[in-house]
Amino acid sequence: MSEPDARPAHRSPSLLLGVLLGGSAGTALRWAAGRALPHEASGWPWGTLLVNAVGALLLGALLEALVRAGPDVGRRRALRVVLGSGLLGGLTTTSALALETVRLGEAGAPALAVAYAATTLVVGVAAAAAGVALAARWPRGRRS
Incomplete structure (x- = not known):
């Protein structure tokens, strides 16, 4: 059944709908994390750091698992697009990272702004690598 894979993912109505729904769910989760972990303008944005780290970990694990599968x-492509681009793309946020970094600088905490941006990048790369490593340890024949 190769017909659904013949066209690019961005031209598949079902995949676009999946990305829309996944992205909406990811955005709602990010919003909830921001509400659960609020911060002052000059305070560390823990909610954004958390969702970006978790999203990087899960994306690393998802992509590694799919490559190994x-x-x-077909189904692997749909999972990559809907969960990776949709759900985890909606969960993670570069725009909030940028906005919060600027706001920290404007609030008179430029060193904290730089530390926050650098920490987010390092934690994100480490989390993605950890996700890849975790998925690499998962036996190939096992089905979830």
Whole structure:
């Protein structure tokens, strides 16, 4: 059943709908994290750091697991696009990172702004690598 994979993912109405729904769910989760972990303008944005770290970990694990499972077609392609681009793309946020970094600087905490941006990048890369490593340890024949 290769017909659904014949067209690019961005031209598949079902995949676009999946990305829309996944992205909406991810955005709602990010909003909830921001509400659960509020911060002052000059305070550390823990909610954004948390969602970006968790999103990087899960994206690393998802992509590694999908690569190990086989070619990017059919169900694996749908999972990559809907969960990776949709859910985890909606959960993670570069725009909030940028905005919060600028706000920290404007609030008179430029060193904290630089530390926050650098920490987010380091934690994100480490989390993605940890996700890849975790998925690499998962046995290939196991089904979830």
